């Protein structure tokens with residue numbers, strides 16, 4: 728797979744990807760597709776933690792029928808980007824006020840995969856994995872940070888499973 732979404736977004740949205748605060752770099756996109764292809768990833772309902780400008784959400788709509796995406800902050804450009812790709816009908820975007828609100832919503836929903844790209848502090852990743860591990864399939868961004876592999880090690884100690892790594896992405900499953 729090679730969708731090249733990030734270049735399209737940059738062209739249409741005045742270099743939204745390379746603006747300060749953006750996270751997904753264009754040269755990371757192929758790793759994203761490669762890891763999902765390697766593990767034959769697909770989902771009916773995927774939970775995303777860390778929406779930001781909604782760029783990873785765009786990519787995830789290729790592999791998930793529906794996405795519920797959560798963030799503490801609202802970046803209005805995400806709606807323009809999702810409309811541009813005509814995918815808004817697949818996405819439910821929540822601006823949460825705290826972890827309790829996130830936990831309350833997630834505890835009431837059946838989902839079959841997750842993407843964690845919110846707060847990259849170790850304790851936060853561990854808390855996010857507590858909420859999401861029951862689905863058995865979690866993609867993590869920023870595996871190059873010390874906190875992410877450490878949180879995945881802890882997840883494996885608790886729940887078993889294995890991890891596949893490609894660039895900055897890691898995919899954990901215990902199915």
Ligand SMILES: C[S@@+](CC[C@H](N)C(=O)[O-])C[C@H]1O[C@@H](n2cnc3c(N)ncnc32)[C@H](O)[C@@H]1O
Pocket residue numbers: 750751776777778779780781782783784797798799800844845846851
């Ligand atoms: C690295 S950015 C996400 C980028 C996005 N996934 C993408 O690739 O386009 C991290 C986002 O997580 C949000 N965030 C930070 N802590 C969070 C938390 N505890 N729960 C949910 N979102 C959080 C931040 O506001 C920020 O927008």
